[in-house]
Amino acid sequence: MVKAIIFDMESVLLDRKLSLERFLDAQYEYYRTYFTEVQKQDFINYFITYDKEGAVPVKRVYQAVIDKLGITYIETRELMQDYTVNFPKFASETDAMKETVTRLQNRGYKIGVIATGEYEHERYIIDVLGIENYITHTIITEENTIGKTQLIEMCRALDTRPQDTLFVTGDEIVDTVGIEIQLINTKEIKIHTMIELLNVLDEETNT
Numbered sequence: 001m002v003k004a005i006i007f008d009m010e011s012v013l014l015d016r017k018l019s020l021e022r023f024l025d026a027q028y029e030y031y032r033t034y035f036t037e038v039q040k041q042d043f044i045n046y047f048i049t050y051d052k053e054g055a056v057p058v059k060r061v062y063q064a065v066i067d068k069l070g071i072t073y074i075e076t077r078e079l080m081q082d083y084t085v086n087f088p089k090f091a092s093e094t095d096a097m098k099e100t101v102t103r104l105q106n107r108g109y110k111i112g113v114i115a116t117g118e119y120e121h122e123r124y125i126i127d128v129l130g131i132e133n134y135i136t137h138t139i140i141t142e143e144n145t146i147g148k149t150q151l152i153e154m155c156r157a158l159d160t161r162p163q164d165t166l167f168v169t170g171d172e173i174v175d176t177v178g179i180e181i182q183l184i185n186t187k188e189i190k191i192h193t194m195i196e197l198l199n200v201l202d203e204e205t206n207t
Helices: 009-013 016-030 040-054 058-069 076-090 097-106 119-129 148-158 196-206
Strands: 004-008 110-116 137-141 165-169 172-174 188-190
Touching: 004 009, 004 148, 009 040, 009 097, 009 110, 009 119, 009 165, 016 040, 016 076, 040 058, 058 076, 076 119, 097 110, 097 196, 110 119, 110 148, 119 137, 137 148, 148 165, 165 196
Parallel strands: 004 110, 004 165, 110 137
Antiparallel strands: 165 172, 172 188
């Protein structure tokens, strides 16, 4: 029986694309004089394309955008510094995220969040999203992806067994964090919105 739920913050709780669009719009306006002959929408679109939903380090993304658009009056370092300081201010939640997390907490589920990135940067995003009070435990790792080590560490922190834990990542729900440990077989359940998670849990409870 599911007792705890672990969320991948970047791909589930944070609407990264919307957050980036809002931040990059503001960044373009702030540095407009440096973006000679560069259209705002090109700057935004290329960044989001190269970002690959957070899979590519931001420094590499900026360098690719600068090379593609021929930007010569500002360096990657300065844009990176601006991103580190100001991107969290534009953090936007995914559809029905806070409602779902609130209802999960009210039902008694333990909630874990794993974020990937620089510690203060990720803490700032969590603060802006306003979900700190709903989280039982948070792990912030500088690894680009969430792996077995972080998942098992989270299970220990939540005092829950892997087979009693859902790991929610992207648009998939994997019903155990025992992946590659062979504690039990795994299955994948597709959902399209956060709120559908409640239906999945209702079905699991009634079986």
